[in-house]
Amino acid sequence: MVTVNRLENSPVKNLQSFSMVSTVQNTDVKQKDADRAVVVAVTSRAVFESGAEDSDGVHGAGIAFPLLQAFQRVNERLLEENPAESLLFDVVLITTDSQQQQQSSRIISSTRQHGLEVSRLCFSSEEDFIESLLKNNVQLFLSTDRNETSQASQKGVLSALLDETAASCPSEQLRVLFCGDAVIRPDAGPTSASKRAAQSFSAQLGEMRRRFGVLDSPLSITLMTSGGGRESCGGALRTLRSLGVSADEAYCLAGAPRGPILSLLRHHFLLSDGLGAVED
Amino acid sequence: MVKMSLDPVQVISGQVEELKVAPSSNGDSRGSWEEKEKFDQDLLGLSGKPKPPKPENAVTIAVSSRVLFRTELEQKVYEQKGVEEYLRYQIEHENEPFTPGPAFPFVKALETVNARLRDLYPQSEELFDIVLVTYNHAHVGIRLINTINHHNLFIERFCMTGGSSPIGYLKAWHTNLYLSADADKVREALAEGIAAATMFMSEKLTEVSQTQLRVAFDGDAVLFSDESERIFKAHGLDKFFEHERENEDTLLDHGPLKGFLEALGKLQKKFYAKGHRLDCPIRTYLVTARSAASSGIRALKTLRAWGLEIDEALFLAGAPKGPMLEKIRPHIYFDDQMFHVEGAAEMGTIAAHVPYGIAQKHNTKKNTSGGK
Secondary structure (H helix, E strand, O other): OEEEOOOOOOHHHHHHHOOOOEEEEEOOOOOOOOOOOEEEEEEHHHHEEEEEEOOOOOEEEOOOHHHHHHHHHHHHHHHHHOOOOOOOEEEEEEEOOHHHHHOHHHHHHHHHHOOOOEEEEEEOOOOOHHHHHHHOOOOEEEEOOHHHHHHHHHOOOOEEEOOHHHHOOOOOOEEEEEEOOOOOOOOOOOOOHHHHHHHHHHHHHHHHHHOOOOOOOOEEEEEEEOOOOHHHHHHHHHHHHHOOOOOOEEEEOOOOOHHHHHHHHOOOEEEOOOOOOOOO | OOOOOOOHHHHHHHHHHHOOOOOOOOOOOOOOOHHHHHHHHHHOOOOOOOOOOOOOOOEEEEEOHHHHEEOHHHHHHHHHHOHHHHHHHHHHOOOOOOEEOOOHHHHHHHHHHHHHHHHHOOOOOOOEEEEEEEOOOHHHHHHHHHHHHHOOOOOOEEEEOOOOOOHHHHHHOOEEEEEEOOHHHHHHHHHOOOOEEEEOOOOOOOOOOOOOEEEEEOOEOOOEOOHHHHHHHHHOHHHHHHHHHHOOOOOOOEOOOHHHHHHHHHHHHHHHHOOOOOOOOEEEEEEEOOOOOOHHHHHHHHHHHOOOOOOEEEEOOOOOOHHHHHHHOOOEEEEOOHHHHHHHHHOOOOEEEOOOOHHHHHOOOOOOOOOO
16 A cells, blocks of 8 residues: 555646655555665666556566665665664655656556565656755665766765666675775865765665675675775775775776776676766 | 875876876886876876786786785684684784785796886886786785785785686786686686686795796696697507607697797897897796607797797706706796696795696696685
């Protein structure tokens, strides 16, 4: 059963006449602890393949599908370790596409049909989606749209761009890549909201990682430095450590081309200094 | 901590090509280039150091942490107490550098050659590039970096795969030679067409040259294919001689280390071009059980047809290789037979096993393997 907040009856029509955000709670899924959960917003465009629907109108799986399954896997394993665990991923689906908004019920039913552990579904216009992110206390925003991640970043929300590589990633392990060249260095320039967001998310990720052993972890953290030499990578390792993050893998490229290495890392998304995926 | 004022992505993609590096090794030389060099290299966090070459231009040597350094103690912790305790131990001892391992003299010699190459060809990227490729988890990263610093090695690139196979990364780095303590990984690399060899720590190590890189190769199943060895193993010595005589003018097929010899030859020619034939800092040796009068001819003809020069060819006609190698004192000697590798090690020669070809079915002792 899905309950609708703030709007009654025909949700579609009302959404179009209000230029404001609305949030639908998915009562199939247990809501997370607002203080402790790590809220991750993913655009429905990334999760569902638009246009590809089966006869029941259920959307096909998109690029971010394995990613969502990976988030779920982490939560499952965290709860296995401690059934009272509150440091969990809280995945929120955000729909900014007006076309998809008209099909809000389809998105809701597709979410349920695929058994996705999405606690909330946010609908907003393209102009207001940042407001939606902030209202929902989103700590990480994932989208396939570069404009969206860029805008969100500028407003201080940690963002990352999703591309096709995410689609071929494992669903049993969440693989996060930190690009160390400019990331989370406390003394490199003024601390912006973006950097604070990156540090905070990293610290939470690190804490989650510590719940598991070295082997057989549902969460894997990789550090890559592209430009600098070993000192640069060593510095990044120490910075991560100061935030409570232990990297599993580390790659120091010292100027070598990133492409070949990136294609091997099989990461779901890449975090640099909060400005989204760095271009090759 | 390195302070970077520019977005490093912009620096790397647009402007790295423009960086001109003055000839220097480990930032020793001073000159009018100094200021610009320091500014540019600060951007890369490589102050005072030469810029690493592009992988496709360089002769890339990938070494694992267990052959570059001695990690027996840590290996014991891993084997006896498991990976968690092993990593805890590594972190606890982070500020204690590892001592040199079997590949260490070889790597130092590569750097000596690089210094000479940079003197003669300051703009060239045709250099040795040493990459640390290890199964280790990144928890060991800081200790490895501290160790590299301590020994003043010029290693700026590494892959710590946290247990994943390094093979993809070897390919991505255009690896010309991979050295590891783990025979399985070496075999995997060989199967992918990457020259590779297993190295072992031996207690006795004779001194090697500080000024000249010396690399010695066995012939069959190392530089050449194992086709002739198969004949020998199947039909005996007489048949082997007969076969070699009959096929004297037929080239042998290439073996897994042929490409590496070729890469060394290319660098040697750069020294010859500048008049350094007599004091070339790279010297290569063929140490084979073939005999000069008969079966050796086919080997020499093959090398000549490949356009490869080898500085010294030693045809032992079956005599033990140990004493000869002891005289040569190579920084590394490649052989496909553990028997010879062990024999060489007993006399203090740094020997590496190439687990390729028919001889692998006849190994006398089991290889050490497993771990990182």
